[in-house]
Amino acid sequence: MPPVKIAINRECNGCGICVRICPARAFTLVEQRAVLSGSCTFACDHCAAACPQQAITTELFPAEPFNFSSFAVDQNPAAATTLSGLVRLMRSRRSCRLYQDKAVERKILTDLIKIAITAPSGTNSQKWTFSIIDNRRRVIDFGTEIAAYYRRLNRLAEKSWLRKILTICGQPQLEHYYEEYYESISEGLELWYNKKEDRLFHGACAVILIGAEPGASCPREDALLATQNLLLAAESMGLGTCLIGFAVEAMHRDRKIKATLNIPAAETIYSVIALGYPQLRFQRPAQRRKIDINWIS
Ligand SMILES: Cc1cc2nc3c(=O)[nH]c(=O)nc-3n(C[C@H](O)[C@H](O)[C@H](O)COP(=O)(O)O)c2cc1C
DSSP states (O other), X not given: OOOOEEEEOXXXXXXXXXXXXXXXXXXEEETTEEEEOSOOOOOOOHHHHHOTTOOEEEEOSOOOXXXXXXSOOOOOGGGXXXXXXXXXXXXXXXXXXXXXXXXXXXXXXXXXXXXXXXXXXXXXXXXXXXXEXXXXXXXXXXXXXXXXXXXXXXXXXXXXHHHHHHXXXXXXXXXXXXXXXXXXXXXXXXXXXXXXXXXXXXXXSEEEEEEEOTTOSSHXXXXXXXXXXXXXXXXXXXXXXEEOHHHHHHHHHOTHHHHHTTOXXXXXXXXXXXXXXXXXXXXXXXXXXXXXXXXXX
């Protein structure tokens, strides 16, 4: 990223907060005033956001306006989410595998992306990408590409001699696939092709793909943090979501699938999210295994 343009005005009282907070160590104090002594490429804006005198201005990238179409943001700090409300929301999010045949409006889908990008990103690169399939017909087209990939894979996995040779050559992945997934995928394919039953996207009317452009320092983490934001926001809007790892895997293995969605070849997709109005609400939050914390003191 090019260096960020930073200006410090006369209001600076030399408190030194910018010196301490800047991850690029771009500020120093000279005669009780902050001066720019280095350059910053992070565009994190922490200096301007933390300055109690509002003495710092930064010239960043063109920013996405944070106004939403499907709801209003309450600016009152007292309306901030309570911890218990936040935890309730996190616990109530469950994977939805039963969707209504009802499209999700574009303005809601856009708001979800705007919420997703409030996530942090490595070196603030924000090189995440978002593609949205907003209607059931295109979801089915996408599913057909994924199904074709697994049909080819299953045909390969059926060949016991091939599995054996690959295992001997130190590539046991096809054998593992055969043992773990072959049968359930065969069943899913049978339903997809012969019964028009969708075990892949579970009948969702929208699919969101989150990826990253080349050049991000932590592309997978950035995309997945944005994903979790989106899942929680969707839950609080009454929408159901389900991560579809099978689609991510197929897109990694068969790079042509991206072209069918007009996704540039250089982009990598890290999450595929089925999304829509759920047919039912869960009565209970998810149970989680007991955790064993490794305390280091
Ligand atoms: C990385 C990842 C990939 C997943 N892939 C699929 C998938 O392909 N199909 C599916 O129906 N569910 C998928 N899931 C959903 C999980 O099965 C689900 O999150 C898990 O069973 C816990 O249930 P919960 O989400 O209701 O808490 C995936 C979840 C994750 C985190």
